[in-house]
Amino acid sequence: MPGISDFFESVREPWTLEFMQRGLIAVALVGIVSAVVGSFVILKGMAFIGDALPHASFGGVAAAFALGGNLYLGGAIAAVITALLIGFISRRAGVKYDTAIGIIFVGAFALGILIVSRQSGYQVDLFSFVFGNVLAVGWDDVWLIAVVGGLVLVAIAAFYKELLFIAYDPSMAAASGLPVAALQYGLLALLALTTVIALQTVGIVLVVAMLVTPAATAQVLVRRLPWMMALGALIGVVSAVTGLYIAYYGDVSASAAIVLTATGLFLAAFLLAPQRGLIIGRVPQP
Amino acid sequence: MAKTPEPPNGYALDAKGVWAGYNGHAALEGVSFRIEPGCLAGLVGPNGSGKSTLLRVILGLHKPWRGEVHVFGDRSPPQTRLGYMPQSEVVDWSFPVTASDVVLMGRYGRLGLLRRPRQHDRDVAMQALERVRMADRARRRIGELSGGEQRRVLVARALAQEADVLLLDEPFAGLDATSQHDILELFAGLARDGKTLFVATHDLSCVAACFDHAVFLNRKVVAFGRLADVLNEEVLTATFERHLLLLNVEGKIYAGHQ
Numbered sequence: 001m002p003g004i005s006d007f008f009e010s011v012r013e014p015w016t017l018e019f020m021q022r023g024l025i026a027v028a029l030v031g032i033v034s035a036v037v038g039s040f041v042i043l044k045g046m047a048f049i050g051d052a053l054p055h056a057s058f059g060g061v062a063a064a065f066a067l068g069g070n071l072y073l074g075g076a077i078a079a080v081i082t083a084l085l086i087g088f089i090s091r092r093a094g095v096k097y098d099t100a101i102g103i104i105f106v107g108a109f110a111l112g113i114l115i116v117s118r119q120s121g122y123q124v125d126l127f128s129f130v131f132g133n134v135l136a137v138g139w140d141d142v143w144l145i146a147v148v149g150g151l152v153l154v155a156i157a158a159f160y161k162e163l164l165f166i167a168y169d170p171s172m173a174a175a176s177g178l179p180v181a182a183l184q185y186g187l188l189a190l191l192a193l194t195t196v197i198a199l200q201t202v203g204i205v206l207v208v209a210m211l212v213t214p215a216a217t218a219q220v221l222v223r224r225l226p227w228m229m230a231l232g233a234l235i236g237v238v239s240a241v242t243g244l245y246i247a248y249y250g251d252v253s254a255s256a257a258i259v260l261t262a263t264g265l266f267l268a269a270f271l272l273a274p275q276r277g278l279i280i281g282r283v284p285q286p
Numbered sequence: 287m288a289k290t291p292e293p294p295n296g297y298a299l300d301a302k303g304v305w306a307g308y309n310g311h312a313a314l315e316g317v318s319f320r321i322e323p324g325c326l327a328g329l330v331g332p333n334g335s336g337k338s339t340l341l342r343v344i345l346g347l348h349k350p351w352r353g354e355v356h357v358f359g360d361r362s363p364p365q366t367r368l369g370y371m372p373q374s375e376v377v378d379w380s381f382p383v384t385a386s387d388v389v390l391m392g393r394y395g396r397l398g399l400l401r402r403p404r405q406h407d408r409d410v411a412m413q414a415l416e417r418v419r420m421a422d423r424a425r426r427r428i429g430e431l432s433g434g435e436q437r438r439v440l441v442a443r444a445l446a447q448e449a450d451v452l453l454l455d456e457p458f459a460g461l462d463a464t465s466q467h468d469i470l471e472l473f474a475g476l477a478r479d480g481k482t483l484f485v486a487t488h489d490l491s492c493v494a495a496c497f498d499h500a501v502f503l504n505r506k507v508v509a510f511g512r513l514a515d516v517l518n519e520e521v522l523t524a525t526f527e528r529h530l531l532l533l534n535v536e537g538k539i540y541a542g543h544q
Contacts, residue, residue: 043381158400165394168381171372175345176395176447177365223427225382 014248023134024244026142027201027258030210031236033149035218036156036229037194038211040187042219044167048098049086049188051208052105054195056082058204059108061129062115071129072144075199079192082108087185132203132255134244145197152190163187164225202255213262214239220269235265296359298323298451298482299344304353306336306343312505313339316353319501319510321484323358323450326477328493328513329486331503332526337486338373340503341453344484345370357451365395369449371440373456379429385439386424389414392446414445418472434465441472451482458489470496490522490530 014020041050060078061071082104090100116126128136156163165173166183174180191211198207218231243258250257299321307313313336321327329337342348344355345368357367369392392414393407403411415421418438423431428439437457444452457473458466466489473483474496487493493500493513500516502508502525509516509525522530 043378161394161397161402162399164383164387165391168383168388168391169372169377171342171347171376172370172391172443173394174347175365175368175370176391178394178399219382223382224384224387228382 010249014245019135019137020244020248022137022139022142023201023254024240026137026145027134027240027244027254028237029142029145029149030198030201031214031240032233033152033194034198034207034210035214035232035236036153037191038215039218039225039229039232040163040167041191041211042215043225046191047208047212049083049101050191050195050211052086052101053079053083053192054199054204054207056105056108057192057196057199058112058129059110059115060112061199062112062126065126066115066119072196072199075129076193076196078108079196080189083188083192084185087188091181128203129199130204131253132199132201132206134201134247134254134258137200141200145201148193148197152193155186155190159183159186202258206255206259209259209262210236213259213266217262217266217269220266220273235262239265293323295323296356297321298325298358299484300356300359301340301344302353302356304340304343304350304355306339306348306350306353308339312351314343314350315505317503317507318353319507321482321499321501323482324477324480325498326473326483326496327485327499327501328497329484329501329503330488330490330493330525331486332488335504335525337488337503338455341370341455341484341486344368344453366447367450369444369447369452371444371452371454371457374433374437374440374459377436377440379436381429382427384425384427385420385431385435385442386411386415388428388439389424389442389446392443395447410448411442411446414442415439417445418442432465434461434468437461437465437469438472441469445476450480451484452476454483454485456486456488458487458492466492 015024038050041047057075057079060074060076062074063069063078064071064074067074085104086097086100089095089104090097093100095103162173162178162183165176165178166180166187170180194211195207198210202210214235215228215232217235218228222228222231239258239262242261244254246252246257246261247254297320299319301317301319304314304317305312317336317340329340331337339348343350344357346365354361360367389411390403390407393403393411397403397407412421412424415424418441420435420438420442423435423439428436431439441454441457444454454473457469461469470492473485477483477498485493485497494517497513499511500513501510502516502521504525504527509521519530
């Protein structure tokens with residue numbers, strides 16, 4: 001049956017190309033790590049900072065570019081400094097948390113624009129950080145994503161009990177003697193690292209979608225945090241694969257296709273979830 | 287007020303001249319009182335009287351300006367001696383955790399960093415759930431439980447801490463009469479088991495119904511001691527800054543408005 005073999009051929013075809021393989025591995029890894037970290041982001045109401053850190057990292061990326069340094073390292077330094085500054089300012093200056101975020105990240109982003117405006121000509125490398133360029137990811141990028149993402153996952157597994165406790169009930173966690181402030185800073189640092197490895201695959205503007213959307217989709221469907229992380233990771237990977245197919249055959253931006261796939265999966269879960277969905281959830285449960 | 291000799295192991299709670307507040311405004315003004323071990327004690331006062339601040343000072347979450355609270359004679363008690371139940375309204379009930387997950391958190395303080403709960407911790411958590419008659423709801427997501435059931439899960443978490451002194455912040459607020467009665471009965475049973483319960487509440491009827499001791503607080507301690515000794519209209523008027531009536535119906539005391 002030629003029809004079916006044609007179909008399988010078109011399913012297989014994109015992955016015969018090395019740049020597609022690299023892109024898939026990179027964005028799948030990013031999807032997994034983002035969903036695990038993103039579970040804490042949405043449960044703690046940190047979506048705004050999840051959007052702020054990638055923007056702030058642009059200041060570091062641009063500075064590293066101007067100085068001829070490693071772009072990831074520059075972005076990571078800027079993101080971690082921003083995360084710690086936000087935590088510090090909201091603790092000490094009596095400014096609300098989201099106000100501190102608004103002040104700091106826009107400042108760092110503006111610094112990036114300032115630096116870029118001094119460079120001669122448009123820099124393709126830099127713009128792949130802004131809008132994402134999954135298909136330009138090299139093997140060294142894949143390794144970096146794997147190592148940093150692996151470290152983030154190991155840290156979360158090691159401190160899972162503590163992170164769960166401070167996310168759920170910080171005052172009780174403090175009363176039990178846990179170092180709440182240190183753990184909160186640690187979570188911010190992990191979030192900063194996650195946003196940096198997501199930068200080149202989906203771009204500054206869309207990183208927050210990888211953090212928030214798959215985890216939120218999972219939250220609608222399952223009742224415990226470990227399952228929310230696991231299902232969120234799976235949804236992240238499914239979005240990555242589907243988005244890359246759409247990009248390959250539709251000749252559209254891969255990062256946009258990946259994010260829109262995740263958005264579509266969320267809407268499907270929102271409407272059709274067995275217990276809390278808008279449509280099926282209305283049917284009385286036995 | 288009858289003088290009782292100091293208990294052999296010291297008072298469960300002994301507050302000595304505690305001053306505390308926020309941004310220069312005093313919430314507690316020289317608070318001193320003593321609570322005997324193994325009793326069900328109320329911390330009674332209107333909203334804004336400093337009840338939550340006092341609990342936070344006892345837990346070590348808020349540093350007092352002056353004064354200190356001793357727990358069984360200890361100036362800085364190990365955190366394992368104090369169990370805590372926060373106000374229900376500060377708990378995130380939409381969080382994706384089950385009742386047994388929440389109760390197991392009561393063990394985390396004892397476990398310390400990086401160590402995972404063992405079978406013993408799971409057993410203690412399960413026993414705590416059984417004690418509050420929630421064992422059959424252990425695997426339910428907390429958001430699916432009723433208000434009274436949620437409150438009992440929080441009590442079970444405090445029990446899982448295996449602490450001698452339980453500090454409970456407004457455990458009756460927002461509950462219907464039946465659930466309030468269930469919780470009260472549970473507290474009385476825990477006090478009979480030897481736990482000391484210090485229960486912050488603005489609900490006088492619950493305190494009058496079955497508490498042994500009470501501290502009446504309105505930034506200062508208006509009175510403390512055995513309920514029979516301190517529950518009178520003068521104390522209530524000073525605590526709540528309005529006139530309240532006490533009714534004695536067949537040996538049970540009820541408090542109410544005029």
